[in-house]
Amino acid sequence: DTAVSQTPKYLVTQMGNDKSIKCEQNLGHDTMYWYKQDSKKFLKIMFSYNNKELIINETVPNRFSPKSPDKAHLNLHINSLELGDSAVYFCASSLGGRAGEQYFGPGTRLTVT
Amino acid sequence: AQSVAQPEDQVNVAEGNPLTVKCTYSVSGNPYLFWYVQYPNRGLQFLLKYITGDNLVKGSYGFEAEFNKSQTSFHLKKPSALVSDSALYFCAVREGGSQGNLIFGKGTKLSVKP
Numbered sequence: 001d002t003a004v005s006q007t008p009k010y011l012v013t014q015m016g017n018d019k020s021i022k023c024e025q026n027l028g029h030d031t032m033y034w035y036k037q038d039s040k041k042f043l044k045i046m047f048s049y050n051n052k053e054l055i056i057n058e059t060v061p062n063r064f065s066p067k068s069p070d071k072a073h074l075n076l077h078i079n080s081l082e083l084g085d086s087a088v089y090f091c092a093s094s095l096g097g098r099a100g101e102q103y104f105g106p107g108t109r110l111t112v113t
Numbered sequence: 114a115q116s117v118a119q120p121e122d123q124v125n126v127a128e129g130n131p132l133t134v135k136c137t138y139s140v141s142g143n144p145y146l147f148w149y150v151q152y153p154n155r156g157l158q159f160l161l162k163y164i165t166g167d168n169l170v171k172g173s174y175g176f177e178a179e180f181n182k183s184q185t186s187f188h189l190k191k192p193s194a195l196v197s198d199s200a201l202y203f204c205a206v207r208e209g210g211s212q213g214n215l216i217f218g219k220g221t222k223l224s225v226k227p
Binding site for chain 1: 145147149151154155156157158159162201203205207214215217219220
């Protein structure tokens, strides 16, 4: 069974569109994350979220919004997509105090044309 | 502010030789240190961590890392490299006791040749 899954794996869309990426974890973890990895492989935290608190990286545009219907899911919604949003987006999860030991999903490659 | 430096973009090693991937860090308090590996077109996988205790930490796939407080380093090592170890390696740090997020280095590409 896949521990952290993301859909879709690939997403190609045009500028200005709105899209969502879904993430699910079946590990029973209480904290989930979204990361952006650019073409140079730099990895940047976008959000971390548990059932108590959403922590937003202040550099993330407000066009990006996380939505969590329950503890096992953290979806990423992006409004008004721009060319610079093209990247690989990773979802991850961790358990409470072991926040450094994260389990990553396979990634979603977003291409904005 | 926390930061992580991986000074080498790429490390080339012959199969069977020892490998070292370097990492230095900066935090204001006690560091929690981590190594992750990313294979092509895959997500990151946790390899090992240092929280406290012995400075030499052993992890998955025969990797180990040595915490050196005086040099603020946490280098990843393996006694005998395999071609299958070829991947992108990330060092990460979090300030101990904080609720802060992991800060990742820029990654080091390890290439092991037969």
